[in-house]
Amino acid sequence: MRYLVTASEMRRFDENTIEKIGIPACVLMERAALAAAELTEARCDGRGGYVLVMCGMGNNGGDGLAVARLLAERDFRVEVWCVGNREKASPQWKQQRSILEKYPVEFTDKPRRGDYGALIDALFGVGLSREIKHEYAEAVMLFNSLEGWKLALDVPSGIHSDTGRVMGCAVRADETVTFGFCKRGLVFYPGCEYAGEVSTADIGISERSFYGRKPEMYAYDEEAAQLLPKRQRGGNKGTFGKVLLIAGSLNMAGAAILAARAAYRTGAGMVKVITCAGNRTILQQAVPEALLGTPNELDRSVEWADVIAVGPGLGKSAEALSCLEGVIYGSRLPLLADADALNLLAEHPELRAALAEQGAAGRKVILTPHVGELARLTGQSVSACAEELLSCGIALASELHAVVTAKDARTLICGEGHDVCVNLSGSNGMATAGSGDVLAGITAALLGQGMDAFEAAAVGAYIHGRAGEKAVGKRGEYGCMAGDLTAQMRY
Ligand SMILES: NC(=O)C1=CN([C@@H]2O[C@H](COP(=O)(O)OP(=O)(O)OC[C@H]3O[C@@H](n4cnc5c(N)ncnc54)[C@H](OP(=O)(O)O)[C@@H]3O)[C@@H](O)[C@H]2O)[C@@H](O)CC1
Ligand SMILES: [K+]
Structure with a gap:
C-alpha cells in the first residue's frame, strides 16, 4: 500500500x-x-x-x-x-x-x-x-x-x-x-x-x-491480490458466492456475457443471469456455466442469491425499472449497481432515497459510475465531474451511504468514513466497450464471497486493471477488447 x-x-x-x-x-x-x-x-x-x-x-x-x-x-x-x-x-x-x-x-x-x-x-x-x-x-x-x-x-x-x-x-x-x-x-x-x-x-x-x-x-500495489478471500478447502460451489446478475436487454447480451464470465473468473461459485428471453441462446452458448432466468423469476432468484449485480446492458425499459425496484425494495442483499441501473437511479429519486436509507441501515451497496453516469447522478456536467472526480465521488458515497467506484483514467474508490483508494493498475487499451461490465462482474463476485464492500471495490478495480495490463501486453493497446480481460484473469 x-x-x-x-x-x-x-x-x-x-x-x-x-x-x-x-x-x-x-x-x-x-x-x-x-x-x-x-x-x-x-x-x-x-x-x-x-x-x-x-x-x-x-x-x-x-x-x-x-x-x-x-x-x-x-x-x-x-x-x-x-x-x-x-x-x-x-x-x-x-x-x-x-x-x-x-x-x-x-x-x-x-x-x-x-x-x-x-x-x-x-x-x-x-x-x-x-x-x-x-x-x-x-x-x-x-x-x-x-x-x-x-x-x-x-x-x-x-x-x-x-x-x-x-x-x-x-x-x-x-x-x-x-x-x-x-x-x-x-x-x-x-x-x-x-x-x-x-x-x-x-x-x-x-x-x-x-x-x-x-x-x-x-493506492494498492501488488499486495491487493493477497486480499482476495481465502478459498476454504472444504467449500463447494454454494459457498463461494451465488451471484445474481440482472443484465442485458435485447441486443445487449454482450454486457451480460462479459459480467458473468468475469464473476466466474473471480471465483464466484455460481452465477445466475436474469436477462430477456431473446438473449437465452447466445448466453447459453457463450457462458454455459451460467444459470439463466427471465425477469418474471426475479423474486425466487433473489432468495437464492448471496449478492446482486444489476445494470450492465440493462436498458431503461419498464421491465428494467421493475427489476431495479425488485432488488431495492424486495431485498437487503449486498448490491452492486452499474450502468443503466445508475441511469435509472438518477431518474427516480424515490429509488435513490430508498437505497440511501438502506445504506444507512447497513446494506452493502456499491455503485460503479463512469463520469457520464456520475454527472447524471450528481446533476453536474461531465467536464465538472471529470475535474472534480474526488469530491463528486465522496459526495455521492456520503449521500447514499454506499461505496462509489468513480471510473475515469484514474478510478477512485470512495466510501463513507473511508480513506480514498486510487486504482493505479490498468492501461488505456482498456478504454473499450464492455470493460465496465467486466469490472461489475469482478466486484460482484468479491462481494458475494463476503468481502467488505469497500475492499471488494478497491481490490476489484485493481484486479480489473491487472487483467487489462496483461491483455494489452498480449494484444497491444489498439487490439485489446473487453473479452480479452476475462481471458487474462488468473488468480
Ligand atoms: N520542509 C523541509 O524541510 C523539506 C522540504 N523539501 C523541499 O521543499 C519543497 C517545498 O518547499 P517550499 O514550501 O519552500 O515550496 P517550493 O515548492 O520551493 O515553492 C515556493 C516558492 O515558489 C514561489 N512560487 C510559488 N508559486 C509560484 C508561481 N506560480 N510563480 C512564481 N513563484 C511561485 C514562492 O514564492 P511566493 O509565493 O512566496 O511569491 C516560493 O518562493 C518540497 O517540494 C521539497 O522539494 C525537501 O527538501 C524535504 C525537506
Ligand atoms: K521541481
Missing part, C-alpha cells in the same frame, strides 16, 4: 518530523539531495559530464542547490541556474547558497549548452501556489527545450501537487524523485505523464510523523 499525499499533508509531516521528532530541516534536505544525486549518477554514464540545475527560491530550489554541491563533489561539471527574486529566498535556500559558494560550480543566467548529461528541475515543489507566468514560464519552456535526461525534484515544476493539473506550463521530466511520500499529483493525469518514472526517496519522514492523522488517500 502506498500513501498519496497532498501538499498540506506533506507540510504537516515535514513539520512534525522537524519540530516534534527533532530531525533538523537541513538533514531532511541533505537526504533529499543525496537521493537525487545518486539517481543522477546512476543515470549518467560515469562522472564528469555537464549537469544543469534549475533552482527556484523556495526549499525545492534549496534541494537543487544541495544536489548541485553533491554532484560537484562527484566530479560533474555543474551549472546552477537560479530563477526568481533572491530577496524572497527561503532561509534554507540562503544557507544552501552560502555553502555552495565554496564549491566549483558555475552560476548562469541562461543555460546555453547543448550537451547536458542531466538537467535537474528544482524550480517549484509542493509550494507552487498559482499559475506559472513571465520569467518562470520562460524558464520552464527553455528547460523543456534542452536535450538531455531530465529529473524533477519532488514534483515537476508547474504540476499541481494535489491534482496533477498543469498550472500554465510544466516541466516534462524523464523521472521524478519525490520525497517522503508520493504526492497525489504524480499519479493523476496529466501530472503522471509529466513526471515520467516516479520513485519515492526515504528522507527520514516516516509514518511516525503522522501523529494520529494519516494521509487520506492511498
Whole structure:
C-alpha cells in the first residue's frame, strides 16, 4: 500500500518530523539531495559530464542547490541556474547558497549548452501556489527545450501537487524523485505523464510523523491480490458466492456475457443471469456455466442469491425499472449497481432515497459510475465531474451511504468514513466497450464471497486493471477488447 499525499499533508509531516521528532530541516534536505544525486549518477554514464540545475527560491530550489554541491563533489561539471527574486529566498535556500559558494560550480543566467548529461528541475515543489507566468514560464519552456535526461525534484515544476493539473506550463521530466511520500499529483493525469518514472526517496519522514492523522488517500500495489478471500478447502460451489446478475436487454447480451464470465473468473461459485428471453441462446452458448432466468423469476432468484449485480446492458425499459425496484425494495442483499441501473437511479429519486436509507441501515451497496453516469447522478456536467472526480465521488458515497467506484483514467474508490483508494493498475487499451461490465462482474463476485464492500471495490478495480495490463501486453493497446480481460484473469 502506498500513501498519496497532498501538499498540506506533506507540510504537516515535514513539520512534525522537524519540530516534534527533532530531525533538523537541513538533514531532511541533505537526504533529499543525496537521493537525487545518486539517481543522477546512476543515470549518467560515469562522472564528469555537464549537469544543469534549475533552482527556484523556495526549499525545492534549496534541494537543487544541495544536489548541485553533491554532484560537484562527484566530479560533474555543474551549472546552477537560479530563477526568481533572491530577496524572497527561503532561509534554507540562503544557507544552501552560502555553502555552495565554496564549491566549483558555475552560476548562469541562461543555460546555453547543448550537451547536458542531466538537467535537474528544482524550480517549484509542493509550494507552487498559482499559475506559472513571465520569467518562470520562460524558464520552464527553455528547460523543456534542452536535450538531455531530465529529473524533477519532488514534483515537476508547474504540476499541481494535489491534482496533477498543469498550472500554465510544466516541466516534462524523464523521472521524478519525490520525497517522503508520493504526492497525489504524480499519479493523476496529466501530472503522471509529466513526471515520467516516479520513485519515492526515504528522507527520514516516516509514518511516525503522522501523529494520529494519516494521509487520506492511498493506492494498492501488488499486495491487493493477497486480499482476495481465502478459498476454504472444504467449500463447494454454494459457498463461494451465488451471484445474481440482472443484465442485458435485447441486443445487449454482450454486457451480460462479459459480467458473468468475469464473476466466474473471480471465483464466484455460481452465477445466475436474469436477462430477456431473446438473449437465452447466445448466453447459453457463450457462458454455459451460467444459470439463466427471465425477469418474471426475479423474486425466487433473489432468495437464492448471496449478492446482486444489476445494470450492465440493462436498458431503461419498464421491465428494467421493475427489476431495479425488485432488488431495492424486495431485498437487503449486498448490491452492486452499474450502468443503466445508475441511469435509472438518477431518474427516480424515490429509488435513490430508498437505497440511501438502506445504506444507512447497513446494506452493502456499491455503485460503479463512469463520469457520464456520475454527472447524471450528481446533476453536474461531465467536464465538472471529470475535474472534480474526488469530491463528486465522496459526495455521492456520503449521500447514499454506499461505496462509489468513480471510473475515469484514474478510478477512485470512495466510501463513507473511508480513506480514498486510487486504482493505479490498468492501461488505456482498456478504454473499450464492455470493460465496465467486466469490472461489475469482478466486484460482484468479491462481494458475494463476503468481502467488505469497500475492499471488494478497491481490490476489484485493481484486479480489473491487472487483467487489462496483461491483455494489452498480449494484444497491444489498439487490439485489446473487453473479452480479452476475462481471458487474462488468473488468480
Ligand atoms: N520542509 C523541509 O524541510 C523539506 C522540504 N523539501 C523541499 O521543499 C519543497 C517545498 O518547499 P517550499 O514550501 O519552500 O515550496 P517550493 O515548492 O520551493 O515553492 C515556493 C516558492 O515558489 C514561489 N512560487 C510559488 N508559486 C509560484 C508561481 N506560480 N510563480 C512564481 N513563484 C511561485 C514562492 O514564492 P511566493 O509565493 O512566496 O511569491 C516560493 O518562493 C518540497 O517540494 C521539497 O522539494 C525537501 O527538501 C524535504 C525537506
Ligand atoms: K521541481
